[in-house]
Amino acid sequence: MSSEEQKLVDTAGDYMYAVKGGTPVDDPQWRSCRLVMTDKRLVLANSSGKQALPHSNIEVVGEEELPASVDPAGATPMRIGDNVVLFDAADVSDFELEYCRATLHATVILTKHPAVVGGVIQDEATWRKTRFQLDDDVITLAFPGGEETTFAVDDVGTVETSEQAVMGETRTILEVEHTDEDDRSVETYFSGMDHHTTALQSLFERVIEEREGDYELDEIESQVLMALYSGVSPFEMSDFVGIPVDEVEEIYRKLLDVGAVDEVRTRTEVSLNAQGRNMASEAMNEQ
Structure with missing residues (x-):
């Protein structure tokens, strides 16, 4: 060695x-x-x-x-x-996870960050060589010029794959949704050599799979999640979806129980977390 x-x-x-x-x-x-x-x-x-x-x-x-x-x-x-x-x-304890860590350890991959902010494509975003580091449960992306961004791997909400032109070559890319330092929902695009993208996909999809439960949303719960995902304030939810406040609070309690939202205040205010963003995205795709 x-x-x-x-x-x-x-x-x-x-x-x-x-x-x-x-x-x-x-x-x-x-x-x-x-x-x-x-x-x-x-x-x-x-x-x-x-x-x-x-x-x-x-x-x-x-x-x-x-x-x-x-x-x-x-x-x-x-x-x-x-x-x-x-x-x-x-x-x-988790051989696959440790292997993915080893494959990606301090390696240089290609990223476009942030490629999407709040659902809006960032036209000025470009592909850059980035040093990827996974320490414990925190991912650090180090860009040229000393710029860095970090996010918890558990905060990944959705992962999708596509084929796109990257630096003049068609490659497989991963479109990974997570939150940034300002608590915004963003997407970072990842690409690189095939063994990098398969390791990244395995890493992120395992996080999502381990977090998912068997709970199925009903129609009104789906509407509430999609509204939160779209930026509707929890305090405006009753008027937005057309149901009483106490029914909204009951839905929030169910979503708290299944891990789709985090409680911000004792009454009526919640914030969508990674699991909730994943569930909302799936609900939107079913519409």
């Missing part, structure tokens, strides 16, 4: 080939190994030798990539060339 390479995880683990050379393995078996994650590669070592796998050759994938006969049992599937390999480590 070179002096410029940083070791981030070094632990005992297990791996299993579910697909090898593009063909499902008939009798997949777990094998023990030592797993080392650096900011450049994933190293797998056992009695047979050592494999150093650059992050650019690895893609975190979903369980749908596994043969139906393979139960991941909480392990993380990764595509490596024509192979799909499951990885697990007892001392790492």
Whole structure:
């Protein structure tokens, strides 16, 4: 390992080939190994030798990539060339998250920030090289000239993908909604090499999935959420949606219970949080 390479995880683990050379393995078996994650590669070592796998050759994938006969049992599937390999480590509580951290650690990606503010596209926003850092649960984006912006990864509301021209080349981009330092709803666009965008997508979508519950909004609750998302004051909600104040407050209590809003004051005032913005966005898409 070179002096410029940083070791981030070094632990005992297990791996299993579910697909090898593009063909499902008939009798997949777990094998023990030592797993080392650096900011450049994933190293797998056992009695047979050592494999150093650059992050650019690895893609975190979903369980749908596994043969139906393979139960991941909480392990993380990764595509490596024509192979799909499951990885697990007892001392790492969330292997996929730690791998995404390693892939993205202090790496330079492309961002457009803010690309959207309050639902309004910022025409003057341009793509810039940006150093990405995830420390604990806070993302820091460092731009040329010393400018920085930070936001909590748990504050991500929605993530969408699209294909766009980025610096003269068509790339996959992630459109990530979150709040900024001024508590505005903004969107930051991310792009880069394929393994960067897949790691970012996995990171952000896991945050959203872990936060989502099974609660289904009724029609009036959807209207209230969409109104909050559009900037309607909680105090104006009764007149805006045409229902009594006490019914609005009851809806706020339900939204507090499901984690869609945060309480600002003891009575009638709430603010939409990341989960609420995600629910409101889905409600709007269903209209």
